[in-house]
Amino acid sequence: MANSIQNRLIEVTVQAVKQLYNADISENQIALQETRKEFEGQITIVTFPVTRFSKKSPEQTGAEIGEYLKAHISAITDFNVIKGFLNICLSDEYWISLLNETIVKSDFGVFPSNGKKLMVEYSSPNTNKPLHLGHIRNNLLGYSVAELLKAYGYDVIKANLVNDRGIHICKSMLAWQKFGNGETPESTGMKGDHLVGKYYVVFDKEYKKEIETLKAEGQTEDEAKKNAPLIKEAQAMLQQWEAGDEAVIDLWKTMNTWVYAGFEKTYKQLGVNFDKYYYESNTYLLGKDIIQEGLDSGVFFKKEDNSVWIDLTADGLDEKLVLRGDGTSVYITQDLGTAQLKYDEFKMNDSIYVVGNEQDYHFKVLFLILKKLGKSWADGLFHLSYGMVDLPSGKMKSREGTVVDADDLMSEMIETAKERTEELGKTEGLSEENKNALYNTIGMGALKYFLLKVDPKKRLLFDPKESVDFQGNTGPFIQYTYARIKSVLSKVNFDEQSKVSVPVSISAYERDLIMTLGNFPSIIAISAQEFSPAQMSNYIYDVAKLYNKFYHEETILKAEIEEVKNFRLHLSASAAKVIAKGMSLLGIEVPERM
Structure with missing residues (x-):
């Protein structure tokens, strides 16, 4: 749903409650959602919260508000009420103008700078071994979250703390x-x-x-x-x-x-x-000044063996060692110092640590200690905790027989993409160089999409073969949809800068696609606010599905009326633009042809 119509519906519903029931309701009490597919309409208003003012049934309340909205918003053509849900139907003219005046614009989905600085720390490898499957999820998640936050208007610093000692x-x-x-x-x-x-x-x-x-x-x-x-x-x-x-x-x-x-x-x-590397060999001695600061302020205490501790039992945790009796650092000592170093260097508003869920307790302790030390920036610290990645047993051997090596997995993904692509005969007319580039794009897209489409907090089972399927909720399906659109546009040398024609009416397939494309800015916002590339992944899949429905049900290049053909080409180009930008925020390339 485009924000402008959402905002207008909320605003007029507040007015309706005032006019009809002489009551005040706040805007955040008005809940909107997309209308369920089995009912007519595009936007649904939940009327249950209003019944306490109307003193009437949800159905009667919905009918009265519906009549008021229809009289005051010209874009509304009809409405229906199912129990406590008021389903709103918007005119074809509204959807046409949404595409014409908003979605096709070059600044669609572009957020201005919000003036805030944010650090995303991810990867954190050990220098005694190669990166493995767990690191792949960490890196892809950290990179995508950083890109989403940048798109949402933050000044983002991508940081990597290397465990090199x-x-x-x-x-x-x-x-x-x-x-x-x-x-x-x-x-x-x-x-x-x-x-x-x-x-x-x-x-x-x-x-x-x-x-x-x-x-x-x-x-x-x-x-x-x-x-x-x-x-x-x-x-x-x-x-x-x-x-x-x-x-x-x-x-x-x-x-x-x-x-x-x-x-x-x-x-x-x-x-x-990465924009900034930190090395443990340079930071492991940091934090000792902070320990002294905590001793001076009474936040920490010493035991008989000279070791320094903090008592967090009142906070539901336990006593935590922050410095050994011989004066040597423990992990928390270093992390306290590094947190201070990062803030001193960048003065960021927020800092996100992308680290697996086995470190949940460590970060609870770290953030709590920093708050107790009175660090004003401690409230901006967040642990983006993610689940483990499993492979179906026997699907892939690791180099050392213990963990799955990242390089081996990426090579296997590219090889699998090659096999699947050749099976489907999708490489005709391509040079060897272009074929190899395509296999790389498909294989890496499959890997990235499969790992990012799942909520970060969930443990996931990664199946390399399933991820390279050209059907279903996969990277290659979305990439293929993009290539299909580019093929349609290239057949007529379509100029995206050309004026959008205005047809007399549009089909349900066109309307559904426009409605979903209109949601793109709000999906960027939600994905960034929730640090969840899964939101963007599944949204882009919805766009691809809806485009394919539209493609199969409506003629584009052979449309009899020129205005209809032009409109559908602009709709296709807009879908391609949203898919490409959404996939780029996941770190995934889309091929011009497949």
Whole structure:
């Protein structure tokens, strides 16, 4: 529904209640919704809240308000009342003018700047291994939320906090030193992140062997885990790193450089980017000043072993360690400092952390501590918590047999797209280069759409084969619809800047499509406000479905009346524009032909 008619209906309904029942009702008590398909009408007003003023049945109240609205809004041609629902029918002229005067305009769906700055932090990889399936959902979700918020008028900073230090990276470094024989990405032909990940796995295998040996010598499992030579060497390496040992730092820099080069290739293939990188190696010491600040203000307290804590039991949580007795940081110490650093640097109004739901408790604690410390910006912090991604068992093997590698999954998606596209004979006349570009567009579109169409909070089952279906609620179905529209327009060299003709009347298929296209700005707003690309995904699917109904039921290029043909071409071009913009906000490309 276009906002202008919504606003007018609400405004006149408020007037109707005043005139008919001598009562005042606020605008936010007037509920509008789209009319259910089985009833006649396009917009429905829920009349139940008005019955307390009318002292009449919902049906009689609806009839009286309907008559008032019809007398005061020229676009209303008729209405009907079903129980407590007043269904409004709007004239063809209204829908024609909505397309002509709003939807075809170049600024349709464009929001002005709201003057607010917002940070979206996503990805947060570890530098000891490649990105995996969980990272794909994280990256796609973070990128799309950032794009939606930008479209809604925010100044958005996309941030990535890289976990580039700690025992995990020391494990990869030590294994490479011991077993790597000087291997490099160049000498092996491996992506750098895969090479470093390989040695993380090597460490784990060798460590387990040592544990078994020690257990055979009589040690318990816990004793063996602590006493295994490899873990002791890794811990010693971490201490050397923190002490600034030159050789250890040089190796760390070399291996991280390999990883970053690998990550960049993966990010490029995923189509995501960042405005700002933060590195844990630079931020892990931050937060100690904040700990002192909290001790001085009585927010934190010290225990006998000198460790620093906060008591959150009154808030339904528990006591939380914020600094170890030996003065070393824990994760929350670093996160407190990094949060302050980000605010000091950008002074943003809001900050969104895109992190899986296994960290729900951590972020509750982090945000609560910042509020207790009196940070004025703490109310603008939000954890966008998302569910895990599962694959049907046996659908795909991972490189290391444990997690599904992001690069492997993307390659499989492109290969699946190639197989499905060739089966359907959709590549006739394309060069090899154009075919490969098309397979990439379809495969990546299928992956992105499938992961984004589900509410972020829900756990989801990702089926690669199902996602590359050209029918149903999939990326390829929407991409194919876009290509179909572009094909129609190209046959007549359609000029989108040409004047829109005004037909005498329109069909139900045209009206339904115009009505849905008119909702585009409100869908951008809802998707941004709820941090939910799923809203946009499913809206674009509705547009594609409605366009295909219109395409099959109405003639476009062979329309007998020129005004009708011109109008339908403009309607088609508008549908293509909304699909392309909506998909771009999901990070998905649409092909000109398929």
